[in-house]
Amino acid sequence: MLNFDYSIPTKIFFGKNKIEVLPNEIKKYGSKVLLVYGGGSIKRSGLYDDIIKGLKENSIEFWELAGVEPNPRITTVRKGVEICRENKIELVLAVGGGSSIDCAKVVAGAYYYDGDAWEVVKNPGKIIKVLPVASVLTLAATGSEMDTFAVITNMDENEKLGTGNPDMAPKFSILDPTYTITVPKNQTAAGTADIMSHIFEAYFSSTKEAFLQDRMAEAMLKTCINYGKKAVDEPENYEARANLMWTSSLAINGLLSFGKDSNWVVHPMEHELSAYYDITHGVGLAILTPFWMKYILDDSTVDKFVEFGKNVWNISDDKDKYDIANTAINKTREFFNELGIPSRLSEVGIDESKLQEMAKKSVRYGKIGSLKPIDADDVFNIFKTAL
Amino acid sequence: MLNFDYSIPTKIFFGKNKIEVLPNEIKKYGSKVLLVYGGGSIKRSGLYDDIIKGLKENSIEFWELAGVEPNPRITTVRKGVEICRENKIELVLAVGGGSSIDCAKVVAGAYYYDGDAWEVVKNPGKIIKVLPVASVLTLAATGSEMDTFAVITNMDENEKLGTGNPDMAPKFSILDPTYTITVPKNQTAAGTADIMSHIFEAYFSSTKEAFLQDRMAEAMLKTCINYGKKAVDEPENYEARANLMWTSSLAINGLLSFGKDSNWVVHPMEHELSAYYDITHGVGLAILTPFWMKYILDDSTVDKFVEFGKNVWNISDDKDKYDIANTAINKTREFFNELGIPSRLSEVGIDESKLQEMAKKSVRYGKIGSLKPIDADDVFNIFKTAL
Structure with a gap:
């Protein structure tokens, strides 16, 4: 186990009707x-009305930044910063999934920056x-509700980049699983894939004896496997929604x-796909993961698999x-397919034209991956096999 | 899954040489x-000298409350409060295991109380x-370094009671596994049993679908099983010490x-044993656990086992x-025995004379246990079988 500094200060209010704490926490x-x-x-579900009512009853003034994109754009962040500055905003409250929270975090982080x-x-x-940032979560996926990171897209530059700061961790997040009951099947599936990919990024590390962390990672993977399909098939299954929601937060908050040594690999590859093609992040991750696993499977990695x-x-x-390893990888792909996620990049409209360019960009800061680091050629090969 | 509020604000500095952060964190x-x-x-190991050097070099004034007992006593707490008041102490720093930390917490909690x-x-x-409380941990066991609770003994009244307050959670704790290398075998064993008992208290709950929490509990139990004996046999095994230390903190910080529904059962039973006989807490827990498990095993609990x-x-x-359940319980007892912990209360000097009295006291606030709550008669029967 490597040395580390642990700090997870976000307060979580988890469960039915927890929205009632919102006004007091804001104040x-x-x-x-x-x-x-x-x-x-959030308007159709009534959540928006509930929040507004709470704010008004408690004399909390509010402004709105609506229309945050699924891959949130820097143009939207800029608008948010402007509103905050004009109105001396004291707290940025995201209501939604990772996109809204990421957007809120970067609005908050850019507020004090002159450029x-x-x-x-x-x-x-x-x-x-x-x-200060806070969130009311409506989608179990990115874990942004309890971490310090955000990903923003600049479509002018075909760039999708991550940023982060310890103070960007939400001060508090409200996690009511009933808000995820109306999430469509395809988004539930993509969210589950995203959670699992966060776990994989930590699990497939070069650090050997982080036994506890590895067993906890397996605990979370088993939770996704146990409830992912259930949540897709029975959207109103509270236990499925609750277990997935809490796993989404714990999977990426550092635990x-x-x-462990950490150097993400499938995420940076996928970020290029959605920067160029605006595909759903979790779908890209689910498609790439089994191809990446097969690609790095060799004598140096087989024991981990x-x-x-x-x-x-x-x-x-x-x-x-190798039998065990390959079976595990196949089962991973089959699980994503059972959730309704396609197996190949061509099925989500990606062709060969930009593979080289995206592969290069995904390793712009050096090799990616911890268990077996890979370079641009490797990424290109993985993309190609996944077409 | 039940509703809950999560807040684990303690900062952890984990690993070799982390003591170097101490002066700046204190300031x-x-x-x-x-x-x-x-x-x-801590004097023999050199830790005391390292700390004092750091304090002096940073012009941090310090006073000392030494000689905290393994089951820390209220008389010692009173002395600590007095020193704090006389010298306007700003931070109470425990250096040691759960006893020192619990003592420090209650000194800090009593400081502002008039009585x-x-x-x-x-x-x-x-x-x-x-x-403010902080800790430098030297024993993996109680988890006090990352939770809000403390247990204090009053020998005059044969009372060992738990208390707690959210602000009693240490502001920061330094966890350097190398400090536990000199822990004697019997204390390493008792500490491992204590960690496992905390996990059992959360695991054997009446709440059915806290799937994620249950899989995480199993992850931590497997870590104790994998490393407990190793740490006893090879005291200098860093990975064993590191995995046990981090498990000790995560097992009881709320995660x-x-x-889940929570109503501890083996801890309140054991608290009476050590209030009356001053035995090692972890040893009492390890002896009682398998007897308690067998006692509550029936058609309503067998699936959990x-x-x-x-x-x-x-x-x-x-x-x-029932075969699986009984085998699991036997394996639990065998594991504790392999660590060198005896199987029966009579082996640690407990006889029949006070069993009734202790049984009654252990349920003073009502039935104990969540999966299958038990009363004074049940506790007496468990004590008797365990003699």
């Missing part, structure tokens, strides 16, 4: 709020001070990666190592 | 510190404000109990339910 930070949200789903907001995405070191196969997929260990 | 709270520690082990310190143990509601047997002890599921 700990001020009385001027920017609401950040996406489309009309253009895109600068703090390109260089997180430019974030000096951050407005699985503290003490055997661990994965035995502990997560309950494959009996009386088989050949 | 965030002030420059007058009370050091709280037990016997001479006797025992009052805030008997009634946590009397704790209004708490001095496993959030979202089957889950435990299959997922923790890898018992194949082609057997009869």
